Amino acid sequence: MGINDRQLHRFCYRVSSTDKLSQVAQKIIDTIEQPITLQDTMVCIGSSIGISIYPEDGIDSAELLKNSDIAMYSAKQNGRNIYQYFEPSMTEAAAKRLVLEANLKQAVKQKQFINHYQPIVDAHCGKAVGVEMLMRWPTGQGMISPMEFIPLAEDLNLIISMTEIALKTALQDLIVWRGFRNDFYLSINISASHFSKGELVTFITSILKEFDLPTSAIKLEVTESAFITEPERAIDKMNQLKALGIKLSLDDFGTGYSSLSYLRLLPLDVIKIDRSFISNIGENNADEAIIEATISLAQKLGMSCVAEGAETKEQIDFLVSRNCHYIQGYFYSKPLPCKQIISLLKENKLEYISARESL
Known part of the structure; x- marks a missing residue:
């Protein structure tokens, strides 16, 4: 799982079903979204989460991390404050992004x-x-x-x-x-x-x-x-x-x-x-x-x-x-x-x- 807004943090979870994993992802989003007070000022931040699953989305850590990154960027483009599971079609979108970056x-x-x-x-x-x-x-x-x-x-x-x-x-x-x-x-x-x-x-x-x-x-x-x-x-x-x-x-x-x-x-x-x-x-x-x-x-x-x-x-x-x-x-x-x-x-x-x- 990858979470990003300027900085990237990764977590590995062993879960019995994707429903459980979705619940974890949503709980992270909900927790991060909670307003906090800094110096008497209320601040709200958001998160975008990309999820890849072993072995469907990769058989080693490098491939799983790459695909969770791709899913995370897809989540950001779809409005942020959401989680997104990796899909093979996202690879094409990621390739287009690399071309656009260049x-x-x-x-x-x-x-x-x-x-x-x-x-x-x-x-x-x-x-x-x-x-x-x-x-x-x-x-x-x-x-x-x-x-x-x-x-x-x-x-x-x-x-x-x-x-x-x-x-x-x-x-x-x-x-x-x-x-x-x-x-x-x-x-x-x-x-x-x-x-x-x-x-x-x-x-x-x-x-x-x-x-x-x-x-x-x-x-x-x-x-x-x-x-x-x-x-x-x-x-x-x-x-x-x-x-x-x-x-x-x-x-x-x-x-x-x-x-x-x-x-x-x-x-x-x-x-x-x-x-x-x-x-x-x-x-x-x-x-x-x-x-x-x-x-x-x-x-x-x-x-x-x-x-x-x-x-x-x-x-x-x-x-x-x-x-x-x-x-x-x-x-x-x-x-x-x-x-x-x-x-x-x-x-x-x-x-x-x-x-x-x-x-």
């Missing part, structure tokens, strides 16, 4: 990644106020989904260098955009690795100085994973960034375990409401209630909200009527290359303005 490393060396940018629109005035930077990987077979290469880049410790290269290009683009709209900003996703391994504060300070941009020109987006493993270190770095005048956003709010407990500790300025809630506006009363509660909570904490994934007028009208007027989604624009953002700013046309009054 291609990814080569792509980083050759700087094959490009930036696209999705506008964030103020629905009160119908104008884009900023963009979110999104990395794209073009290949001869088409674009590879970020859902595939971003988690892999994090596993291979490549995400820091990839983000730094992308950010330098993005800031060059931002200088051009701010010539049309001088308060236009760039929002950047920061991974957990930036907090645990990288010199994030030093890098951000130096790159803004290099491009002669104020701290108000960028916003940093973080997810819960950035501060779950080493919360004190992450919070310290966030406070340093906040002291510099950089605004911080909590991304994918409501989809993790510990968001509420961290809101009182983190120096946040913006909460981004996840698209999974936005897509159900008009269809799911529970999701609408969560959106309303999130907006109300943000206001009481002195934060603003950005709604991700809005695709219809009805969704935008609902959000604006609840005092969330910063909108990011395909209704206004898909992610665009730099030249199309320039065209958008040159045209300076009004986008849809919601006439809904706040409730």
Whole structure:
């Protein structure tokens, strides 16, 4: 049995049936999932378990460990916090992963990644106020989904260098955009690795100085994973960034375990409401209630909200009527290359303005 999230531990069990082994695996997952308190902060972690069985999946320890590793990575890809028995078909998937790893490393060396940018629109005035930077990987077979290469880049410790290269290009683009709209900003996703391994504060300070941009020109987006493993270190770095005048956003709010407990500790300025809630506006009363509660909570904490994934007028009208007027989604624009953002700013046309009054 293999368990992993950054570190690997292996256990050997002699059991009478696979049902017993499943019970052991689930008990491990349930135990690890239990919240713990570190320095007055509630922390939740998860695990992924891969299982191989002797002699069906291997006749020696090397083969059994290899196959449990393959099953474990399959568990991670299928959502984490689950266990997975090895299946021969997984070997093909593991081989594909090895090819993707090699291609990814080569792509980083050759700087094959490009930036696209999705506008964030103020629905009160119908104008884009900023963009979110999104990395794209073009290949001869088409674009590879970020859902595939971003988690892999994090596993291979490549995400820091990839983000730094992308950010330098993005800031060059931002200088051009701010010539049309001088308060236009760039929002950047920061991974957990930036907090645990990288010199994030030093890098951000130096790159803004290099491009002669104020701290108000960028916003940093973080997810819960950035501060779950080493919360004190992450919070310290966030406070340093906040002291510099950089605004911080909590991304994918409501989809993790510990968001509420961290809101009182983190120096946040913006909460981004996840698209999974936005897509159900008009269809799911529970999701609408969560959106309303999130907006109300943000206001009481002195934060603003950005709604991700809005695709219809009805969704935008609902959000604006609840005092969330910063909108990011395909209704206004898909992610665009730099030249199309320039065209958008040159045209300076009004986008849809919601006439809904706040409730």
